[in-house]
Amino acid sequence: MITLDAVTKSYSAHRVLHDLAFVARPGEVTLLVGANGCGKTTTMRLIAGLSTLDGGQIVIGGHRLARDRRAALAALSFLPQSPSFHRQLSVGRILTFYARLRNVPLPRVAAVADQWGLADRLDVPTGRLSGGLRQRLALAVLWLPEAAVLVLDEPGLSLDPDWRRHLQGELRSAARRGQTVLVSTHLLGEWDAHADRCLVLHGGQVSRELPPDRLRDAFPFALPYPSLVSAGGGRRRRE
Numbered sequence: 001m002i003t004l005d006a007v008t009k010s011y012s013a014h015r016v017l018h019d020l021a022f023v024a025r026p027g028e029v030t031l032l033v034g035a036n037g038c039g040k041t042t043t044m045r046l047i048a049g050l051s052t053l054d055g056g057q058i059v060i061g062g063h064r065l066a067r068d069r070r071a072a073l074a075a076l077s078f079l080p081q082s083p084s085f086h087r088q089l090s091v092g093r094i095l096t097f098y099a100r101l102r103n104v105p106l107p108r109v110a111a112v113a114d115q116w117g118l119a120d121r122l123d124v125p126t127g128r129l130s131g132g133l134r135q136r137l138a139l140a141v142l143w144l145p146e147a148a149v150l151v152l153d154e155p156g157l158s159l160d161p162d163w164r165r166h167l168q169g170e171l172r173s174a175a176r177r178g179q180t181v182l183v184s185t186h187l188l189g190e191w192d193a194h195a196d197r198c199l200v201l202h203g204g205q206v207s208r209e210l211p212p213d214r215l216r217d218a219f220p221f222a223l224p225y226p227s228l229v230s231a232g233g234g235r236r237r238r239e
Contacts, residue, residue, distance in 0.1 A: 001023065001024065001025055001026055001059075001060075001061065001062070001149075001180055002023065002024040002047060002058070002059070002060055002149060002151075002180055002182055003023050003058070003059040004020055004021055004022055004023075004043075004047075004056065004057075004058050005021050005056055005057050005058075005059075006019045006020075006021060006055060006056035006057070007019070007020040007021070007043075007046065007053060007055070007056035007057070007058065008020070008053070008054045008055040008056055008204075009039075009042055009046060009051070009053065009054050010054055015204060016039045016042045016204060017039050017042060017043065017046075017204045017205075018203070018204035018205055019056070019204075019205060020039075020043065020056070020201075020204060020205055020206065021056075021205075021206065022199055022206045024149075024180050024181070024182040024197075025180060026148070026175075026178050026179065026180045027175055027176070027178050027179075027180075028175055028180070028181065028196035028197055029171050029172060029175050029181040029183065029194070029195040029196050029197075030180075030181065030182050030183070030195065030196065030197045030198075030199065031183050031184075031185060031191055031195045031197065031198040031199065031212065031215075032044075032182060032183070032184040032185075032199050032201055033184070033185060033186065033188060033198055033199070033200055033201065033210075033215070034186065034200060034201035034202055035186060035202075036186055038201045038202060039201055039204055040153070040154075040184040040185075040186070040201055041081055041153055041154075041184065043184070043201065044078070044080075044081075044151055044153040044182075044184050045080075045153075046058060047060070047065075047076070047078075047151055047182070048073075048076065048078040048080075048151060049065060049069060049072070049073050050078075053066065058072075059072070060072040060073070060075050060076055060149055061075030061076070061148050061149055061180075063075065075147060075148045075149050076147055076148075076149040076150075076151060077142045077143070077144075077145055077147035077149070077150055077151070078142070078151045078152075078153075079138055079139065079141075079142045079150075079151070079152040079153060079155055080138075080153055081153040081154045081157075083134065083135070083137075083138035083141075084134075085126040085134065085137065086126065087125060087126055087127030088125055088126075088127060089125065089126055090122060090123050090124060090125055090126070091113070091118055091121050091122050091123070091124055091126060091129070091137055092109070092113075092122035092123060094126060094137060094141070095109045095112065095113060095118075095122075095137075095140060095141065095144065096109055098141045098144055099144050102144055102145040103145075104144045104145050104146075108144060109144070112140040112143045112144055113140060115140065115143065115170070116136040116137070116139050116140040116143070117136060117163075118133070118136060118137060118140055121133065131158040132158050132159055132160055132163065134158065135155070135157075135158040135159055135163075136159070136163065139155070139167065143170075147179070148178075148179055148180060149179065149180045149182075150171070150174060150179055150180065150181045150182070151182050152171075152181075152182070152183045152184070153184050154184060154185055154186070154187075155167060155183060155185075156185065156187060156190055157187070164190055168190075168191070168194040171183070171194075172194070175196070183195070188215040188216055189215070189216050191212075191215060192212075192213060192214070192215050192216060193212065193213040194212075195212040196212060197209060197212060198210040198211070198212045198215060
């Protein structure tokens with residue numbers, strides 16, 4: 001579970017989050033949605049311990065992040081919006097490094113590589129990967145520790161439609177296993193009916209909750225790029 005209570009965050013004189021409060025529960029895929037610049041990435045970075053709260057508290061898996069940081073972050077696996085890897089290191093070496101970092105048995109590397117279509121690319125340097133393959137490598141890293149809490153910031157931007165559907169299926173499976181899944185996105189069309197809850201971030205707070213099977217109808221103004229949404233579930237972001 002993830003619990004945010006009265007979370008505030010400012011950059012200089014600009015307040016991004018103001019008394020933000022919500023809960024992401026085990027067994028559910030929770031979306032955090034809103035227009036670009038509304039504070040989604042700031043929220044995700046705070047949860048991942050990559051930025052410092054100005055006020056309030058965050059609790060992950062029963063551990064208060066400010067008080068028991070190690071235990072809180074041990075329960076979490078995080079996918080940033082723009083993952084990057086050393087260009088000269090191979091896919092296999094990246095996965096092995098993170099497996100050792102998270103005390104994951106090395107045989108799991110082969111399992112997640114296969115899960116994300118990377119089994120035949122383990123020797124390929126990451127600098128030669130396409131954007132979609134890099135994103136799949138980042139997802140494989142996310143999946144390595146089988147964490148109780150999965151936090152993903154705009155995970156579908158570089159994936160083609162087939163891999164977006166694969167991602168959604170894997171996240172639903174994770175939720176069914178009892179994991180907590182929190183996804184931030186502004187591409188609502190691709191998530192219609194693929195989540196359990198949808199929270200709208202506006203003005204630094206959660207302003208309302210939307211029906212997760214009617215996202216495009218309920219919140220069309222959250223889509224700064226209307227061309228990204230199609231009846232088929234979305235197109236890839238234009239480069």
